[in-house]
Amino acid sequence: MIRRLIAIAALIVAAPAAAQPLTLETVLKSSAQHAPAILEAITRERQAEGRRVTAEGAFDLLFEGDAQSRLLGYYDGTVVEGKASRPLATNGGGLYGGYRVSRGTFPVYEDKAFTNRLGEVKVGAVFSLMRDRLIDERRGKLGLAGSDITLAQLDREMVAIGVQRRAIEAYQNWVAAGMRVRVYRDLLGLASERQASIERQINLGARPDILSTENRQNMVRRQTLVVRAEQELAAAANALSFYLRDATGERQVPAPDRLPAGFPELRLPILGPDLTRRIERPDLEAILVRLEQVEVKRLLAENELRPRLDVRAEAAKDVGPPGLGGARRTPTEGIVGLRFSMPLERRAARGKIAEAAAERDGLRYRRKLIEDQILVEVNDLAIQATTADRLVALAGDETALANRMADAERRRFQLGASDFLVVNLREESAADARLRQLDAEYRRSAARAELIAATADRAQLGL
Structure with missing residues (x-):
């Protein structure tokens, strides 16, 4: 008895552990730490810090x-x-x-x-x-150098937001490709199960021999759909590896067994009329920093107008x-x-x-332009997200009805009350409805991802 327990325990230990699903948080954390574009932006920030140290050198003790x-x-x-x-x-x-x-x-x-x-x-x-x-x-150069550091930091944040947005898009494409593979594999599995039933009925003389050939032809066609879907999944995994990296920064291609059950849950940001005041968009903040730099240039020019009295x-x-x-x-x-x-x-x-005044006015107009663009973009994405929620609900109802029709038609076929052509059409109609539901879910997730990027939701972007 003891030996049997030891053998069972050894088999449990030796069994490979199931792969954990790859989450969006893992991908975003990896890209935020190792994405080359973000690392390059960090080097520009370090360059700006070096220029500030150079400006501080004007106050060094001189012998x-x-x-x-x-x-x-x-x-x-x-x-x-x-x-x-x-x-x-x-x-x-x-x-x-x-x-x-x-x-x-x-x-x-x-x-x-x-x-x-x-x-x-x-x-x-x-x-x-x-x-x-x-x-x-x-002192003017020192102030401008300090502002350059802030601009470099804002540029790094803008680059990081863009990288994380593309990482979410790559992750969503990978998940969508994996779910399509599942749909086509389920469709192929139905045809495979029906082949065994058809063979038994042919042996009993209840079905003609040609029905077996017709179902095999259908299986080959569905197998082709599976292969194409698997190819798209492999391509999506390869694209995702640009953002999924190990501790040394090397790319990692996610395996199919790490696919999650569905799309990531992304929260809709709080919108309102004062949106541009509440969000912290780096491009808007950069305009304010540049306005501060223009003010320093204006003060330096006005300083040159004054007489010197030391x-x-x-x-x-x-x-x-x-x-x-x-x-x-x-x-x-x-x-x-x-x-x-x-x-x-x-x-x-x-x-x-005069040059500083013109530059100041230009930056103010540019800030107004960016604010208007943000409002238009966010409102458009909010409309897309709201519409996508309704489309997902409708697609879910369509999928449920199509599945009921396909199940009923399969039972009728097993009882001999339906023919092969009708049951095949019902199954493919149900698969098409499921694919349309996946497409609606993908569009909803993509619209929400674009919305959190447009509103610079750093928490959901993994920043």
Whole structure:
């Protein structure tokens, strides 16, 4: 008894596990992670991030060094100087500090080169009061680079939505092809079962011999339909493999035994008059980001119209014993200065302002165009989805009635009250009704998939 139980357990373990049906969620998860188009869009996002780092480099700490010495001539002065500076991130000015030390003698017109024995330490700052106070070229480029990252992210989302929409379409085609194969196989199975019954009736003398040949001819025709449907299924599986990938990103062709029982259930999004305000379409959001970039360009152009007024404050201190220049350099020095400049002909700035205004108006018109296109597209898809629901219900009723007629005609044929031609027509009529029902279900599922893509339903798109 124990040995028998062990043998049964071994057979259960050795039996191959049934393949799990391939779900739409699995396909969407795979395509979202491994689709080459999405991965390419991610690289463009990384490029935009690199450009932002480049723009941040304008605010890097800069060190400069300079040294000079007279090798020939009456004077033998040597000066070594180092300076570090950093631009301000909130003003067009900057901070700086440096150290300078000199040895030897200098001519009177270079008296400024003299320092004490241990050199001179200097710190200072420059602040913009008019031009470059609120925005300058460095901060403008940094803002534009940040907007470019957002645009790259929105472009990646737009690409991902398109990829997921095509993945759903490929999955729906695969499921529809598999269900057609089932319909044709069931139709072939009916003819095969009837062949055995016809052979028995011929042996009993109740049916003529030609009926067997006629049914075999019908079986061959139905077998042809099965082969063609299987070919379409294989092609659909191959197309689906573009979106179904393994952990390394390699394509996977789904096997026929992984076909689900029906089409995926997709929820209809909530529609309404304020649809364009509720949905988060990347193309609409990209228009807003581009408007922000245009505003930055306009501010930069207006900044060029302003006069420049910079204030500079500097403190310097010589340390150590007096040098050859004398002890008067020992006290701390404090310097305050102003610099003023004003452009007299500002046509370049005015031209940039006019260009930015025109670009802004164009983007606003484009946003209105996209909003109208979205409303028309979504309303059209909503009409298709609503109509598809009604057509599926009608097709289901037609299939049920056709199946009842086919079942009744088969019983009449078994009792000898019907002929082969009528029962064959009833079966094919029922199969055609089932195919029309499949087509209606496919159209309903496809309309819903298009609708969730048009409304950027990221949850159902697997994003």
